Amino acid sequence: MPDSAIEAIIDYSINKNGNKGGVFPTSIATDETIDRAAKVTADFINAPEADEIVFGANFTSIAFQVSRAISTEWKVGDEIVVTRLDHDANVSPWIRAAEDRGVTVLHADIINGDAQIDIEMYAQLLSRKTKLVAFCAASSSIGTRTDVKTITELAHQVGAMAYVDAVAYAPHGPIDVQEWGADFVGISAYKFFGPHVGLLWGKREHLERLPAYKIRPAPDEIPGKWMNGAQPYELLAGATAAMEYLAAIGGDHPEYQDQFPQFTGRRRDMKTGMTAIEKYENGLTWKFIREMKGRSKYRLWGIVDEEKAQWRVPTIAVSRDGEKSNDMAFFLSREGNGINIWSRSVYSKSLSDRLGLEKTGGFIRVGFVHYNTNEEVDRLLDALDTYGKPPKTISTP
Ligand SMILES: Cc1ncc(COP(=O)(O)O)c(C=O)c1O
Structure with missing residues (x-):
């Protein structure tokens, strides 16, 4: 987290700590904290309001x-489509809601190799019965991006x-929810250098129409009807500062302004x-892949063909035959390497099952972000070269 995000959390906690909706200064400051967080988030993802x-x-x-609210509009015999690429956070909530409503869940597969969503196969899953499609903008396991706009258009053509x-995509490139055209887009601030708090944009018509599960005194208007009880206001202050840091x-990069007239x-x-950030990270990603x-x-x-660079984020899954990914991650974080890295892939359950990873020890998940350097890529490569070699013996004079 940038210092500014940490300081914003401390500042809120010391100077503003309260709850929303009161007439006294700390409560007014809390209302302002929420409003500012919403405005900055809207700017971050280009939400209309x-x-x-x-x-x-x-x-x-x-x-x-x-999903509880959305599924009130489903009936027995309807269908929804989830993917084998997704983190389970965008799979299980829909499976559970479908079970409650007697709705059929279809699983969109990935193409072998690149692990992209096959659009033609995907389109065949859709019909007038489809009520919702849930998919990721990028895989948190193997870094594959999806064509959000096209999948959304296909869904809308059948009325879904x-x-x-967009949790795994958010730290790596610009989000424009209006360009994507989807109905809901969710992100998580700790992925883009903020604290642990979730953020969702939804189309106004849905947020207003859908029956939120809420307590009676909560507002009937948006966005209040979707936010029961106290929110982590200090974390909203931190998330706001993290997004301001990205701005x-x-x-500092006016050279890209022409792309966004x-x-x-x-x-x-x-x-x-x-x-x-996207351009800079691209350099790290492809240096690493080429070397590997x-x-x-x-x-x-996932994608290792540089011509398809636009379809991956710098989340790169690496495995080694006969080696458990936990052992590799343990080694990388110790032995003076100091490289903290995720192993296995438990949260992308469908993908792990599809690739048979749990049986083979899984993969480590290399994740570069904009503050990483070429030297750090080299350090990782050196550490991977050392892994599995017997420790050097120290010769005594
Ligand atoms: C792609 C993706 N979706 C969802 C999640 C879950 O996010 P949260 O921890 O905010 O629930 C993660 C977390 O790693 C993720 O990478």
């Missing part, structure tokens, strides 16, 4: 909550809603900041 932003504990909890998990990166001010800075291709002990998963 700030009151279409809903906050909650995390992506997963919000998906469970919203599109619920997009400040944009301010439709935006001004902070919205433009958010887009140029995330574009600068020469290391035959290791296998890379």
